[in-house]
Amino acid sequence: xxxxxxxxxxxxxxxxxxxxxxxxxxxxxxxxxxxxxxxxxxxxxxxxxxxxxxxxxxxxxxxxxxxxxxxxxxxxxxxxxxxxxxxxxxxxxxxxxxxxxxxxxxxxxxxxxxxxxxxxxxxxxxxxxxxxxxxxxxxxxxxxxxxxxxxxxxxxxxxxxxxxxxxxxxxxxxxxxxxxxxxxxxxxxxxxxxxxxxxxxxxxxxxxxxxxxxxxxxxxxxxxxxxxxxxxxxxxxxxxxxxxxxxxxxxxxxxxxxxxxxxxxxxxxxxxxxxxxxxxxxxxxxxxxxxxxxxxxxxxxxxxxxxxxxxxxxxxxxxxxxxxxxxxxxxxxxxxxxxxxxxxxxxxxxxxxxxxxxxxxxxxxxxxxxxxxxxxxxxxxxxxxxxxxxxxxxxxxxxxxxxxxxxxxxxxxxxxxxxxxxxxxxxxxxxxxxxxxxxxxxxxx
Numbered sequence: 092x093x094x095x096x097x098x099x100x101x102x103x104x105x106x107x108x109x110x111x112x113x114x115x116x117x118x119x120x121x122x123x124x125x126x127x128x129x130x131x132x133x134x135x136x137x138x139x140x141x142x143x144x145x146x147x148x149x150x151x152x153x154x155x156x157x158x159x160x161x162x163x164x165x166x167x168x169x170x171x172x173x174x175x176x177x178x179x180x181x182x183x184x185x186x187x188x189x190x191x192x193x194x195x196x197x198x199x200x201x202x203x204x205x206x207x208x209x210x211x212x213x214x215x216x217x218x219x220x221x222x223x224x225x226x227x228x229x230x231x232x233x234x235x236x237x238x239x240x241x242x243x244x245x246x247x248x249x250x251x252x253x254x255x256x257x258x259x260x261x262x263x264x265x266x267x268x269x270x271x272x273x274x275x276x277x278x279x280x281x282x283x284x285x286x287x288x289x290x291x292x293x294x295x296x297x298x299x300x301x302x303x304x305x306x307x308x309x310x311x312x313x314x315x316x317x318x319x320x321x322x323x324x325x326x327x328x329x330x331x332x333x334x335x336x337x338x339x340x341x342x343x344x345x346x347x348x349x350x351x352x353x354x355x356x357x358x359x360x361x362x363x364x365x366x367x368x369x370x371x372x373x374x375x376x377x378x379x380x381x382x383x384x385x386x387x388x389x390x391x392x393x394x395x396x397x398x399x400x401x402x403x404x405x406x407x408x409x410x411x412x413x414x415x416x417x418x419x420x421x422x423x424x425x426x427x428x429x430x431x432x433x434x435x436x437x438x439x440x441x442x443x444x445x446x447x448x449x450x451x452x453x454x455x456x457x458x459x460x461x462x463x464x465x466x467x468x469x470x471x472x473x474x475x476x477x478x479x480x481x482x483x484x485x486x487x488x489x490x491x492x493x494x495x496x497x498x499x500x501x502x503x504x505x506x507x508x509x510x511x512x513x514x515x516x517x518x519x520x521x522x523x524x525x526x527x528x529x530x531x532x533x534x535x536x
Contacts, residue, residue, distance in 0.1 A: 191436050260455060322489070485516055
């Protein structure tokens with residue numbers, strides 16, 4: 092009886108899969124947004140916008156996530172089809188971030204929605220939820236031999252990014268009229284420092300203790316550099332992707348390590364496995380944060396180490412490994428533009444970016460990001476990495492706004508599978524910059 096029931100369920104699942112495949116094929120005959128025929132997406136968007144502007148949008152996660160998906164996907168769809176934006180400026184990723192930031196800046200987004208998105212992204216933990224899925228799934232879905240071969244070598248291109256950024260910043264800064272202190276301490280260090288919470292805020296404390304002003308004074312100086320550097324990082328991520336397409340020998344198409352051929356096994360998606368993957372992602376994240384209360388490392392960094400050890404040592408059952416990989420792909424495919432909309436609302440101050448738009452400031456910030464790319468790309472190639480992937484992860488993900496910047500940069504570069512290496516750059520690399528800040532600042536006193 093049990094065998095008969097199992098056979099019936101298997102046949103039923105096969106029929107359902109076939110039916111879903113046919114439905115998906117029919118669905119994709121015409122243009123669609125978020126895998127939804129445009130006419131239906133417009134209808135759903137109309138319901139969302141009417142509810143939002145009449146003050147009748149459901150509170151909490153339902154209303155917030157609906158707005159983020161609808162507007163984020165709309166921006167993403169348009170951005171991926173605008174010729175110049177698509178080719179040179181990051182496509183849908185850049186439009187989703189700065190389109191939503193403009194909605195806040197101009198007052199187009201109701202204050203209640205701005206507050207709810209802020210809460211959902213920060214105290215609600217949606218950003219952490221997304222990154223936890225990407226870190227766990229991308230590492231567990233990776234070939235363990237790659238993790239072993241990359242190892243400590245990854246910190247060499249990170250060092251190259253730091254040296255390249257400082258050197259080019261000092262050069263360009265001196266040409267456009269900045270002092271060495273202004274170019275390095277006020278512009279280069281905060282850009283390379285791992286974002287706002289893990290970089291600019293603690294860096295302002297370091298500057299305050301060593302130089303004497305209140306931390307808020309230094310925050311106001313550091314934030315414009317951080318914001319503008321993040322913009323350039325996203326734009327140049329898209330440019331690097333195009334360079335990789337034009338010169339295939341420079342790119343691993345999402346693979347960091349040169350000379351290592353690895354065919355991904357064919358994967359059959361299973362909803363039950365995804366559930367196991369979700370549980371694994373949440374558990375590894377929680378364990379990382381728990382240990383972070385004991386060890387002075389960022390929880391993301393600890394999480395990366397834990398997942399990598401579990402993968403290399405083959406500690407997890409196949410259902411969890413496959414499920415985590417599938418869950419990560421589901422999250423990346425369906426919620427990236429929603430997350431980028433949230434990043435624009437909660438983490439991007441468009442006014443700060445616009446205030447920083449003087450020619451000398453723009454050129455110097457560009458020098459920081461370009462120097463990081465050159466240093467990371469050259470030293471990455473020297474230790475056996477593809478220059479494009481090395482420049483993106485060890486270079487641009489040092490120069491962006493931490494976790495939020497990593498998502499935007501990898502989305503623009505079309506290489507979301509590099510998230511674990513990007514997080515190493517943002518978290519451990521950012522800690523290195525804070526250490527350097529403490530050592531370099533006294534030299535200018």
